[in-house]
Amino acid sequence: MMSSTQLSLQAKEAKHVGVAEGRPDPARESYADLIRSSIEEMNDLKKLQDSSEVDEKAFLETLPEDCRYKITSLRGTSSGFDASVETPDLTTDNYNDWLLEYGAITNTCLRKGTVKGESSGFFLRTYYRCQHNTRQWSPSKDPQRRLGIDPTARVKNTNCPFQLVMKISKENVTTIDIHSQHNHSVGTLEASNFKDLSEETIDKVYKLFESGLTPSTARQQFLSDLKSDCMDEITFHRQKADRSIMPRKRDFNYLYEQFGRERYGGKDSQMFVKLKERLDSYKEENPEASIKCQIYEGDSKPLIIALVTPLMKRVRREVPQSAELVFVDATSNTEEHNLKVFMLCTYHVAGALPLGIVITSDEKESTLCEGFQAL
Numbered sequence: 001m002m003s004s005t006q007l008s009l010q011a012k013e014a015k016h017v018g019v020a021e022g023r024p025d026p027a028r029e030s031y032a033d034l035i036r037s038s039i040e041e042m043n044d045l046k047k048l049q050d051s052s053e054v055d056e057k058a059f060l061e062t063l064p065e066d067c068r069y070k071i072t073s074l075r076g077t078s079s080g081f082d083a084s085v086e087t088p089d090l091t092t093d094n095y096n097d098w099l100l101e102y103g104a105i106t107n108t109c110l111r112k113g114t115v116k117g118e119s120s121g122f123f124l125r126t127y128y129r130c131q132h133n134t135r136q137w138s139p140s141k142d143p144q145r146r147l148g149i150d151p152t153a154r155v156k157n158t159n160c161p162f163q164l165v166m167k168i169s170k171e172n173v174t175t176i177d178i179h180s181q182h183n184h185s186v187g188t189l190e191a192s193n194f195k196d197l198s199e200e201t202i203d204k205v206y207k208l209f210e211s212g213l214t215p216s217t218a219r220q221q222f223l224s225d226l227k228s229d230c231m232d233e234i235t236f237h238r239q240k241a242d243r244s245i246m247p248r249k250r251d252f253n254y255l256y257e258q259f260g261r262e263r264y265g266g267k268d269s270q271m272f273v274k275l276k277e278r279l280d281s282y283k284e285e286n287p288e289a290s291i292k293c294q295i296y297e298g299d300s301k302p303l304i305i306a307l308v309t310p311l312m313k314r315v316r317r318e319v320p321q322s323a324e325l326v327f328v329d330a331t332s333n334t335e336e337h338n339l340k341v342f343m344l345c346t347y348h349v350a351g352a353l354p355l356g357i358v359i360t361s362d363e364k365e366s367t368l369c370e371g372f373q374a375l
């Protein structure tokens with residue numbers, strides 16, 4: 001089967017040849033040769049894997065190292081085989097870690113399918129499929145057809161026949177049946193582009209959001225960090241294509257929504273519950289601070305938060321001019337709800353000293369009066 005990358009490269013190659021017609025360009029010629037030889041190399045490797053019998057040692061290398069294995073059956077070719085192995089080292093506590101490691105070694109992502117209860121001496125049987133076999137399969141999603149229409153299309157659902165069955169017996173011996181036959185590439189950059197985001201990557205992205213970045217600025221920062229971590233260009237491009245290391249643009253948008261929902265309650269009424277919780281916990285940690293909060297209930301009852309921190313209280317107490325001269329600095333358009341932030345300061349030889357902070361949802365005179373009075 002030809003991958004979309006191969007087809008796309010061929011399309012590009014054809015275009016280049018067309019442009020260079022009558023006036024050969026040596027750089028393009030060598031580029032075309034390079035692509036041609038790479039495709040031939042891949043095809044030769046595939047032919048070799050299709051014809052060579054599966055090797056026991058090579059198969060064991062695809063399994064995570066920490067367990068002892070006994071192969072009870074193994075037949076087929078290197079590119080497609082059926083295997084059954086037993087291990088006394090897998091239990092319900094650690095088989096999920098095993099599956100993650102197996103996915104990392106074989107460059108695949110497994111999806112949990114059917115779970116069957118006690119029968120045939122096993123108390124748990126769980127079926128896993130390849131992520132390139134999504135449930136909503138239809139002939140219109142046939143990858144060959146889609147690639148025929150658009151050679152650069154990203155095709156995930158190939159109705160991949162791969163299957164892994166994890167069977168845990170009452171005698172504490174786990175049997176793993178693997179029908180290892182993928183109908184798509186697993187060793188190319190295109191294949192790694194469909195992998196799941198790793199926990200480590202999600203944490204890194206969350207840290208960028210915590211520092212105040214938006215999805216697009218976080219992506220720029222993430223890319224620049226990745227580039228500086230990579231020793232050379234090839235490693236960078238390899239990692240950039242791997243979705244588990246470098247999330248796609250829409251992943252950043254999705255993670256930003258998730259992050260907002262988890263940390264700030266999302267965009268619905270839940271965010272006011274989270275706000276109340278945060279203000280309460282701030283008050284608990286800083287009993288000297290004074291906080292007043294009016295929760296938004298429509299235009300007639302705007303959001304007003306008036307906050308005086310312990311430092312601000314000290315300035316009010318110790319700096320006499322705080323009773324004579326107050327500067328107000330107003331800011332807005334800083335986040336998605338467009339809240340207005342008013343910072344109150346007074347002058348001092350050391351610079352501006354803070355006196356209070358008011359956050360509101362509008363800039364009406366009545367709202368501001370209410371906010372300033374609450375300080």
Ligand SMILES: [Zn+2]
Nearest residue numbers: 130132160182
């Ligand atoms: Zn597959």
